[in-house]
Amino acid sequence: MTTFTPPIPQALKPRGLLRRLGCTASLLVALLPLPGCGSLPTDVARPESHALAQPQGTPLGALADARRPASARAEQDGDSGFALIGSPNEAYSSRLALTERAARTLDIQYYAIHADASTRELLTAVRAAAARGVRVRILLDDFNSTGRNALVMAMAFLPNVEMRMFNPLPGGRGAGALRALGSLGDFKRIQHRMHNKLYIADNAWGITGGRNLGDSYFGTADGSNFVDMDVLAVGPVVRAMSLSFDNYWNNPLAYPVQSLITPDELRALYHSTAPARPAASATAGAQTAGAAGAETASAPSANGHHGPEAAASAPSDAVGPPLLPPAMDLDTLQLTWAPALLLVDKPSKLVPELNDEHTDDTVVDGMLALMQSARRDALIVSPYFVPGPEMMKVFAAMRARGVRVRVLTNSLASNDAPLAHVGYARYRKDLIRLGVELYEMRALQGAKLDRTVFGSGAGGSKASLHSKIFIIDGRVISIGSMNLDLRSKLQNTEVALVVRSVALSREATAKIDDTLDDSAWKMELTAEDQLRWRAPPDAPFEDARSEPDASLGLRMVLQLLGPLAPDEML
CATH class of the missing domain: 3.30.870.10 (Endonuclease Chain A)
Incomplete structure (x- = not known):
């Protein structure tokens, strides 16, 4: 575990393959040790990049300084500001606020991004941020990136957006259970998943907690919804969140989307998973190549995540937008200032041969x-x-x-x-x-x-x-x-x-x-x-x-x- 401690006073799973497949998977592992149905790419280029060094030069950085109370500035320079994010509406509106007000960088790390309506709306705002020059980095665990959820990977083909998949599974992305079964030869590795959740704007404001991105986390799902809590942070501890993001982003287990799937494959996946709809014109059909990106970009996978720039266009079969709240008002949000630290597991924990299961x-x-x-x-x-x-x-x-x-x-x-x-x-x-x-x-x-x-x-x-x-x-x-x-x-x-x-x-x-x-x-x-x-x-x-x-x-x-x-x- 890495402890990222901001300069503060001293005073201070999938739920896993077995859960996805049930005990049938465990019996198959014991009785039928299948070889993997594919392999991961080698010699992958992973250009290093890092969080914004000087967040104070951005509007969000200036707002963070302005929101710091005089007592904290004079006596407790290491304190950070916090607000609990309890309701689904707050969960959505806080992320939307960071997205709309980001000027330089957005760093987004999740276990799952669902391809559903609320995520489509949120990722539409992310695409708009990229279009105005914000550098966007999206890091997603690869376990749930199958079916329509895989269409979120279209974000990687947009200007100013980079996307990497962490600890990927080899093979096709059409069906999650079949993909997992095809990886049983590497069962131990694929059981290790990146469960971290971070949403950081300009290295100045950030959100962490239990939520992934999707309807069931934002209270708009037709079936089950999750009762959850996040915390919004501003100040020195956000630098620790960004350092954690960088450590995962620059790790060999993070594979650029372009090394795992092509625009043509995403286009085919979009058409194979799209709901039945009237025949579209050839032009509209071409645009839907990355249409999934708009839908998935708005629909990341929940517990998870098509083409090139066309991904910015909405798919012809898109449903109407859900009733979602506007962006949170960060200028008036009540913040509690206090010392804090961030605890983060090392990325090497996901490498079985490097992971000592008896570690403390x-x-x-x-x-x-x-x-x-x-x-x-x-x-x-x-x-x-x-x-x-x-x-x-x-x-x-x-x-x-x-x-x-x-x-x-x-x-x-x-x-x-x-x-x-x-x-x-x-x-x-x-x-x-x-x-x-x-x-x-x-x-x-x-x-x-x-x-x-x-x-x-x-x-x-x-x-x-x-x-x-x-x-x-x-x-x-x-x-x-x-x-x-x-x-x-x-x-x-x-x-x-x-x-x-x-x-x-x-x-x-x-x-x-x-x-x-x-x-x-x-x-x-x-x-x-x-x-x-x-x-x-x-x-x-x-x-x-x-x-x-x-x-x-x-x-x-x-x-x-x-x-x-x-x-x-x-």
Whole structure:
């Protein structure tokens, strides 16, 4: 793990191939060690580039200086400014604001960019920034870049835009499952994914947290939407975010899009994945070569990412734009100034032969060390929560010295990765016996979504917890991309922003407490040592003695597949 510490006072997975393919994939790995169906290019040119050295010379840099309070300027030159981004509307509007106000550079790093309507709108703004001379660098993990999501790669063929795919899979991009199956000969490498999330403008303002880019993260998906939290940062810690981006961008695992796919291949993929529509003219057909870029550019992959300059034109089958908010007003946004540091896994963590699985130098280990520093209480939000034996020892030690530990995670019904729930379920009773206060979020339905405690504005039919938050003693808060599970520790690279701020900790705690009081079950053990889901007082839902709101199929997954899947693969 690399700790990027700005000049502050001393005071201070896919969810993975197994989750995508289910246990069938693990059996295939064991029984049919298939050779890969392709190979990655060699002798790839990767010109080095770096973040803007002097952000103070940009309007966003000047705004950052202007927003710094006099007390911070005089006494705490290392402090950075922060704002919690809780609602889906804020998640979209904050990124749009950075995009529209960037003057020199935009650096965008994600695990997934979905090819959907909200991303089309956001990437339209990114294309406009490039058109006015902003240098755009997009770094995307390659696991989800199949089907229409792969069309986001058309951005790479626009002027002033560079795009690289991290730790790519060889082979075609037509179908994700087939592509993954074709890479089983290299199973260990492709299990390691870049899960980092950064959105940085002019090396002056940046966003990190749990969200990828897509409808389900911006509250506009028809089905399940994610309840999440990001943090917007301004000041010295943004330089640390940019340094992290540069380390990944210039790494040998980052392949320029042009080395992986051609405009003609993107054009063919666009036509093969486009919804049925009336026949288009030859001219319109030619323009759709990169039309996907407009649609995918607006539709990056969620959890992910056609041609040349034509990618800037909207596809003929594009749906109407979703109801999305305007850009956030950065001039009046309330900021909390505090010391902070950024924890980032090294890119080499994704190279199996260089990655020592017994290392204690990962972002998750940093979170465990932070937890062990607690004197009074620790509040943990982790959507995928698979502690494993070593983490259980940490919880036991914390409880032995009287630290209150509360954990909020998904219920089986709200979890978008049921296999992750399989691993978590093994530890529920032991956690409760230790005295850990364990809560499971309800799969909120319909209108109830606007009461989710991490912010209003989520649409769709169901909410799934996706936030990754640690709050220690009400004074230190961490928000990042990591889950408290062995996949985040051993398989993925992660990033976390740690801020020492009572004000931010209190604000986030209030939001989480609202969820615990209104929308979550507290787990208990009965006198017969059986699990009970206890509903909050006056809640519009009841206690339960089995996985509430979960279908028979989901419960069967838990019962039948639980013994087969190892913790580190979940």
